[in-house]
Amino acid sequence: MVSMDKDKTSRYILWIGAALLGTTAVFAILVLVGVIAPNIFPPTGEPLDANPLSSGLLTFLMLIVLLYVGTRVLDFGLKYRREEPEPPKTK
């Protein structure tokens, strides 16, 4: 039987993980439709400037890290609920 407090905390953790994943999705759609243009390496203005492409790739990699963290938080939220207190050690 899971205690009420534990269940409530587990739900909070799960929704924090979901929010992390949701943030990733929202950021990605904003980049994809051109609302946010990643500008980590400022464009030099030269004709063959690879900086915008590098910024796009780096932003994607950062979103992947966010996705990974969100997944771990969700895993923890599920595990937290299932964890049962250890039985007292007997000598």
Next chain:
Amino acid sequence: MVDLKRILGILYRNAGLICFVLGVGSLVFGIFNLGVLPHFYEAHSGDPAFDGTTTIYINIILWVLICLFLVLSGEILYLNWKNIMKLDVDKRGLDAIYFYLVGAGILLGNTVYLVLILMNLVNPFQFLPNALFAGEDTPMDLSIIFNGLLFYLYISLFYRIGGKFIKYGIKIGDSK
């Protein structure tokens, strides 16, 4: 009270079927109309032979990838409608339903965007510059490849996030 479980089940079953049919249909249409597929990205190296070939190949690859995402989204939605119908609508089941709902929203939003791209109604995002490594010494434009790759990576992100929401919906619904 609205029977959220039943509505979500119907949404998953029908939207899954529609996505799958759209994906397969677009793929078949593309196979028979390779010459008239839209050019999402174009090469600008200045060498007409190289630009023509690269543009056609990259856009065919993008078309196939977009169709595959539609098929996979349809499959993941359709195969999960029975899991939804098996859920108990208690506190935990309601959480699972919300996860399923967000997952469906992301996958279907992605589907709408991809269909608009396939119909050439929306231009895919162009990470400038238009030409990269193009010149007399190196007559090739790699920016079309990088732009196509980035577009694929960002689209794949939606599929992965939507899939994860659905996966955790299943896990939360199962955990007693």
